[in-house]
Amino acid sequence: xxxxxxxxxxxxxxxxxxxxxxxxxxxxxxxxxxxxxxxxxxxxxxxxxxxxxxxxxxxxxxxxxxxxxxxxxxxxxxxxxxxxxxxxxxxxxxxxxxxxxxxxxxxxxxxxxxxxxxxxxxxxxxxxxxxxxxxxxxxxxxxxxxx
Numbered sequence: 001x002x003x004x005x006x007x008x009x010x011x012x013x014x015x016x017x018x019x020x021x022x023x024x025x026x027x028x029x030x031x032x033x034x035x036x037x038x039x040x041x042x043x044x045x046x047x048x049x050x051x052x053x054x055x056x057x058x059x060x061x062x063x064x065x066x067x068x069x070x071x072x073x074x075x076x077x078x079x080x081x082x083x084x085x086x087x088x089x090x091x092x093x094x095x096x097x098x099x100x101x102x103x104x105x106x107x108x109x110x111x112x113x114x115x116x117x118x119x120x121x122x123x124x125x126x127x128x129x130x131x132x133x134x135x136x137x138x139x140x141x142x143x144x145x146x147x
Contacts, residue, residue, distance in 0.1 A: 004032040008105050008131075010059075010122055011113030012036040013045045016136045020111055021049060037102045037114070037122075040065030040094075047072035050090055051080065057091040057105060059098035061118065066094035097121075104129040112136060 007024065011017045017038070024031045033053040038046045040062030047069060050058045060069055069092060077087045093101050103110050103122035110126040111134040112119050126133045 002030075004028065004030055005108040006034045006106070007031050008035040008037070008102050008107045008110045008126075009033055009113070010037040010099050010102060010111065010119070011039075011115065011136075012049055013038040013042045014113055014115065016111075016113030020113070021053070024053070034107050035059070035090075035102045035105045037061070037099045039115075040069070043069040043072040044076070047076040051076050051087060054088075055090050057093060057102060059093040059102045061094075061096060061098055063095040066092055069094075100125040103131070108132060109134055 009017055009020055012021065021033070024033055033055055035057040036046060036050055036053070036055050037059035038061070040060035043060070043065055046058060046060070051073065058069065060066060070089070073089050099114055099118070099122040103112070103125040108131070110122070110131045112123050112126065113136040114122060123133060123135065
């Protein structure tokens with residue numbers, strides 16, 4: 001039996017990210033999500049994803065969303081019936097470099113589904129860190145982005 005491949009998923013609350021999580025759910029023997037990143041506009045979904053998947057780290061690009069994310073973790077844990085202390089809050093990284101930091105997180109694969117040109121820095125960071133890159137961001141893979 002092979003061990004699951006560790007996956008960092010950037011853009012987890014968007015359509016690419018939610019579809020990727022569906023694939024992970026159907027293949028728990030093949031993939032394990034270790035970190036999630038999103039813009040910060042839907043912290044409730046991000047918190048639910050993180051608690052369900054048991055990730056090590058969560059990032060939001062919008063620094064002002066960090067406190068909202070922390071509160072969303074407690075609300076989601078309460079909704080799931082967890083008693084205080086029965087769940088672990090992942091490390092939270094926030095701000096414009098959060099996706100880049102997560103792209104360097106120890107893992108086998110980085111799936112970059114970050115929208116627009118914001119996806120380029122995490123793409124480059126994942127490559128510099130020697131990660132396998134699954135690119136679902138057309139701007140990062142365009143000819144203009146190749147140097």
